[in-house]
Amino acid sequence: EVDLRTALGSVEVPSPVLTASGCSANGAELEPFVDLTAIGAVVxxxxxxxxxSGRPTPRMAETPSGMLNSIGLQGPGIDGLLSDDLPWLAERGARAFVSIAGTRVEDFAELAQRLRGVPGVxxxxxxxxxPNVESRGEVFACDPVAASDVVSAVRAVADPAQPVYAKLSPDVTDIVSxxxxxxxxxxxGLxxxxxxxxxxxxxxxxxxVLGGVTGGLSGPAIRPVALRCVWQVHQALPEAPILGMGGIRSGLDALQFVLAGASAVSVGTAVFNDPxxxxxxHDELAAxxxxxxxxxxxxxxxYAHR
Ligand code: DOR
Incomplete structure (x- = not known):
């Protein structure tokens, strides 16, 4: 039996396989198919x-090897998450990794503040x-200075027991910087x-096809791009924990991310074909x-670097 335990920052979890933000909503849709306490976390x-309310419909389109979405961060806001989704997950003993978004640095900081000490988070x-925002200027991850402003503001107020991972964009010339x-x-972590x-x-x-014209491409089409990002960042920053994702739909896909340097992986688009x-x-990676x-x-x- 392979020991699949891993750490997300300072927190140990029983499995390195997590959901990917946005693709399994907040866990309830997955519950009939997956033991939520056995996976690493619900992102x-x-x-x-x-x-x-998000961007104009339609907001999903198929491509030969992936999916395009232009949801535009539709959602109920932090009050609904705190009153409904997070208690639902906590009651079931599921671990939540909460993805936060905003248009100003202060938005992110306020969200981190509200999530301090919340059970199960x-x-x-x-x-x-x-990528589904009005201007590239709103994509903080495209600029190292803007990206670090958000992260330092969040880290300053977040619960010290809650690791803070920054989600990066592939749409940059130098992801390592x-x-x-x-x-x-x-x-x-990253x-x-x-x-x-x-x-x-x-x-x-x-x-x-999409009401918002452009959309974010996910699924197998971006897997080699994602794997290259993980490889480059692990090479440059071997101590930084990496949560790898991008088109993972099998244990062998996940294995590639681990060998490239990821200590955990998220499965997103694949759940639309197989809940x-x-x-x-998780099982295929263990095997x-x-x-x-x-x-x-x-x-x-x-391992692939050695
Ligand atoms: O592709 C994406 N779609 N990435 C995000 O970060 C958010 C999401 C959306 O809501 O548009």
Whole structure:
């Protein structure tokens, strides 16, 4: 039996396989298919201070090897999360990793403040990389200085027991410099990657499919990009914990991220085809590690670099 325990910053979890923000809402949809206490954590859909309606519909489009979304951070806001979703998860003994989003540095800090000491909230994923915003200036992760401003503000007020992961964008020329900046600013880990901005045009209507025109590409199409980001950042910052994601749908996909340097992975788009994907990837990863002679996940993290 391979030891799959891992750490998210300072917190130990029984499995390195987590949901990916946005793809399993806040866990309730998955519960019939997955033992929520057996997975690493439920990473919740990015929450903001106030409810938000998101971008014009349609907001999802298929591509040959991935999915395009332009949700635009739709959601009920922090009050609803605190009153409904987080107590629901905590009652079931599920661990929540709460994704937070905002348009100003102060928004992120206020959210971190509100989440201090909330039962079941293991840590925070700071979403500074949503591509479905009005201007590139709002994508803090595209600029190392803006990214570190958000992270240091969050780390300053967040619960010391809650690790803070910064979610990075693949849409930068040098992801290592962003990773370095947010780590220096106090990030306890790095989530890589968010979706990559893309476009689909309907040949019949001859117009963009998505109401918001562009959208974030996820799924197998971005897996090699995500894996390259994990590789580069682990090479430069071997001590920084990495939560890897981008098109993972099997244990062998997850294994590649671990070998590249991820100490945990998130499964997102794959759940739309297979609602049990998160549990299945956990089992397949365990089998893949055992087959290769690893006694523990830890031994395999970053193995491809050695
Ligand atoms: O692709 C994404 N879609 N990434 C995000 O960070 C948020 C989400 C949305 O709500 O648009």
């Amino acid at each position: 919740t859909k990015s929450v903001q201070l106030r409810p938000r 293991l840590g925070l994923e700071v979403n500074i990389s949503c 962003v990773a370095r900046a947010v780590t220096d600013a106090g990030a306890d 989530s890589m990657i968010n979706t990559l901005l893309g476009l689909v045009i309907d040949p019949d209507t001859m117009r963009p 049990s994907a998160v549990a299945r990837v 893949a590690l055992a087959q290769r002679g690893f006694a523990s996940l830890r031994e395999a993290v970053g």
